[in-house]
Amino acid sequence: MFGNKLSGLHLLKFSWFKISRHCLVKGTSSPDDPTLKEYWLNREKDKSKNLTKSLEKLALKQDNRYPLCGDSLFNGETLHRHHKIPRHLGGKDTYANLQLVHYYCHQQIHSSQKKSILKEEELPLW
Structure with a gap:
């Protein structure tokens, strides 16, 4: 093995x-x-074996599928963890509350949520 006894550093075999x-x-x-x-x-x-254990x-x-469209998770896009119930609304970092989504799908999910919040704020109070 090639290494330094003083520092303990060595090359891996x-x-x-x-x-x-x-x-x-x-x-x-x-x-x-x-x-x-x-x-x-x-x-x-x-x-999926190339991911970290939690992912x-x-x-x-x-089942290695995107939950909304049923497409494969491994289509070349970056994967993101999405909270079904957002953390600011009391959602936890548990497996039951998390799902893997594609990067662009994740952006669409959050942009549509922002649009729905804006529409609710624009409604007239009668």
Whole structure:
């Protein structure tokens, strides 16, 4: 092992790390083929293993799907944690109150909430 005894710093050996192999796509399988939809869904489930444990738990709870549109969480967009009940309204940081959403969907959720709040404030009081 290559390192410094005084500082305790050392270089890591590759043999200390588990090798993770990537599965090759079968034959001429295409994500656009509707008959292979299940095959591609199963391949996408493996992508949740690249997340932190807490985010992986949320993704598995949602079956790796975005709850509103049913699209895959792993479509290349950044993932955000969204509070179903906002924290300023008493929502907690629990798994029951959190869900994973796409970045742009998260922006739309909050912009639509702001619009609905503004509309409520604009209503005349009779």
